[in-house]
Amino acid sequence: xxxPRSTPAPALASLxxxxxxxxxxTLRNRVALLPMTRTRAEIDGTPTALMAEYYAQRAEAxxxxxxxxxxxxxxxxFLTAPGMYTTEHALGWREVTDAVHARGGTIFLQLNHVGRxxxxxxxxxxxxxxxxxAMPIPATERNITVNIARVTPYARPRAxxxxxxxxxxxxxxxxxxxxxxxxxxxxxxxxxxxxxxxxFLSTNVNRRTDRYGGTARNRARxxxxxxxxxxxxxxxxxxxxxxxPGLTLSDIEEDDIDExxxxxxxxxxxxxxxxxxxxxxxxxxxxxxxxxxxxxxxxPVLAEDSRPAAEYAQWxxxxxxxxxxxxxDFISNPDLPERLAAGHxxxxxxAESVYTGDATGYTDYPRWSGxxxxxxxxxxxxxxxxxxx
Ligand SMILES: Cc1cc2nc3c(=O)[nH]c(=O)nc-3n(C[C@H](O)[C@H](O)[C@H](O)COP(=O)(O)O)c2cc1C
Numbered sequence: 001x002x003x004p005r006s007t008p009a010p011a012l013a014s015l016x017x018x019x020x021x022x023x024x025x026t027l028r029n030r031v032a033l034l035p036m037t038r039t040r041a042e043i044d045g046t047p048t049a050l051m052a053e054y055y056a057q058r059a060e061a062x063x064x065x066x067x068x069x070x071x072x073x074x075x076x077x078f079l080t081a082p083g084m085y086t087t088e089h090a091l092g093w094r095e096v097t098d099a100v101h102a103r104g105g106t107i108f109l110q111l112n113h114v115g116r117x118x119x120x121x122x123x124x125x126x127x128x129x130x131x132x133x134a135m136p137i138p139a140t141e142r143n144i145t146v147n148i149a150r151v152t153p154y155a156r157p158r159a160x161x162x163x164x165x166x167x168x169x170x171x172x173x174x175x176x177x178x179x180x181x182x183x184x185x186x187x188x189x190x191x192x193x194x195x196x197x198x199x200f201l202s203t204n205v206n207r208r209t210d211r212y213g214g215t216a217r218n219r220a221r222x223x224x225x226x227x228x229x230x231x232x233x234x235x236x237x238x239x240x241x242x243x244x245p246g247l248t249l250s251d252i253e254e255d256d257i258d259e260x261x262x263x264x265x266x267x268x269x270x271x272x273x274x275x276x277x278x279x280x281x282x283x284x285x286x287x288x289x290x291x292x293x294x295x296x297x298x299x300p301v302l303a304e305d306s307r308p309a310a311e312y313a314q315w316x317x318x319x320x321x322x323x324x325x326x327x328x329d330f331i332s333n334p335d336l337p338e339r340l341a342a343g344h345x346x347x348x349x350x351a352e353s354v355y356t357g358d359a360t361g362y363t364d365y366p367r368w369s370g371x372x373x374x375x376x377x378x379x380x381x382x383x384x385x386x387x388x389x
Contacts, residue, residue: 194250
């Protein structure tokens with residue numbers, strides 16, 4: 001698929017310049033499909049043929065970052081969210097990467113461990129979730145039990161022992177080895193959104209007194225051990241990291257953002273050239289923290305803040321970002337890069353089918369075929385509410 005077929009308006013032209021991310025990989029445009037949990041895997045976390053179809057439909061994105069994918073059974077937060085810790089998982093993902101590559105796309109696997117944000121209803125023998133400290137998520141937090149219409153309190157997690165923490169980091173390394181075998185172009189470490197790495201980074205839910213708690217550097221130690229485990233597989237150029245400083249999802253607080261994220265970026269730079277850094281910050285374009293990180297980080301930056309395409313194109317033009325991404329618009333517009341280039345209106349997303357387990361609202365959004373045929377026949381509420389990230 002040539003992307004785009006249409007000549008984009010000058011205001012959007014910067015989004016369609018190729019981008020070199022090292023390792024012989026050139027993204028054909030600057031429009032990424034952002035990582036989005038869609039809960040279409042098997043109950044054991046194995047990716048399905050339907051997932052291969054979904055990602056292949058969106059392969060004209062310059063870059064696909066997959067949905068959050070668990071590095072271990074206990075690290076899986078949602079029923080029918082995928083995993084990458086068994087050979088069956090890797091074989092399932094291989095079908096996804098083959099389908100995307102057949103259409104000339106580039107695909108990174110987002111690796112995650114949810115820590116205490118875990119409902120564990122997928123486990124045959126439920127065990128407590130693990131976390132930096134034995135602090136449950138407050139009962140007032142919404143527990144999204146995907147595919148099951150019930151809301152339960154989160155379980156009290158077990159604090160990881162000091163010598164267990166490097167083993168959890170190694171699970172990210174194991175998943176990366178499987179990602180290489182499954183044909184991924186790279187992996188992205190999900191260090192944000194209130195999940196395990198972010199729990200270690202936080203100042204409120206990490207109460208540890210060992211080498212993983214206390215100072216900003218100690219709280220960043222687990223993140224860097226994960227980075228060392230994943231870069232140990234195929235070098236830093238195979239790896240991206242996603243950071244959301246200040247995002248308070250799942251009751252996360254961070255009182256030391258400047259010091260801690262500054263340190264993390266320095267440590268990444270020290271390790272070499274990464275594929276890219278993915279950043280989401282509220283009011284990103286005006287954020288002093290972001291500007292500092294952008295200036296300091298050695299590699300390309302994927303930035304997002306739910307902005308319209310024309311504003312994202314200005315970001316690329318002005319050097320605010322190298323790459324931008326869309327989430328919800330890419331769900332309902334599988335041909336989004338072409339549709340934006342051609343100036344066609346965007347189809348709305350149907351909120352009620354975002355997390356259901358079948359093709360409806362997943363692979364049945366059509367490509368643009370003219371204004372006479374509505375792009376989506378489903379009713380359109382305001383769009384999905386607070387998503388799992
Ligand atoms: C349905 C849904 C699922 C999401 N799941 C993830 C995820 O698995 N990993 C992640 O890093 N972000 C996740 N996000 C956040 C998106 O990557 C993105 O940041 C967000 O949708 C804002 O971009 P948009 O305004 O273009 O939709 C999710 C968002 C949505 C809507």
